[in-house]
Structures are given as structure tokens and as C-alpha cells.
Amino acid sequence: MISRRESGEPLHRFDMSTAEFVYRMIADPEFEPFTMANPPRRAFYLPYWAPFPPTDEEWEVLTDPNRES
Numbered sequence: 001m002i003s004r005r006e007s008g009e010p011l012h013r014f015d016m017s018t019a020e021f022v023y024r025m026i027a028d029p030e031f032e033p034f035t036m037a038n039p040p041r042r043a044f045y046l047p048y049w050a051p052f053p054p055t056d057e058e059w060e061v062l063t064d065p066n067r068e069s
Contacts, residue, residue, distance in 0.1 A: 040065055
């Protein structure tokens with residue numbers, strides 16, 4: 001697999017499948033510079049009918065690692 005983060009940046013070569021690349025991009029905080037994982041933040045679940053958090057403040061509250069369940 002060959003990838004780059006943004007246009008004009010150097011290409012990165014990975015000896016892995018696309019599925020593994022996507023998984024690592026989502027779940028591996030050490031998969032720089034492509035990771036989207038943010039381990040200090042707390043995961044949360046929204047049911048399909050719930051609106052996505054419309055503000056940055058709501059996002060911070062939902063993902064705060066010190067929040068109570």
C-alpha cells in the first residue's frame with residue numbers, strides 16, 4: 001500500500017493490506033502520521049437516531065476521560 005497524508009507530501013509505503021492500514025489508522029495511536037486514534041479521549045456511543053454533537057463543547061464533554069458514565 002502506498003499513501004500520503006496530504007497532496008505534495010512524500011509517499012509512504014506500507015507492506016500491509018488495505019484493511020490492516022484502515023484498522024491501524026483508526027485504532028493505533030502510534031501509526032503516525034496517519035492515525036486518528038486519540039487514546040487520552042474517552043470513546044462514546046450515540047444511537048442511530050441521536051443527532052451528532054453539533055458543538056465543540058459537547059464533543060469535549062462526551063470524550064472527556066474524567067467524565068462519569
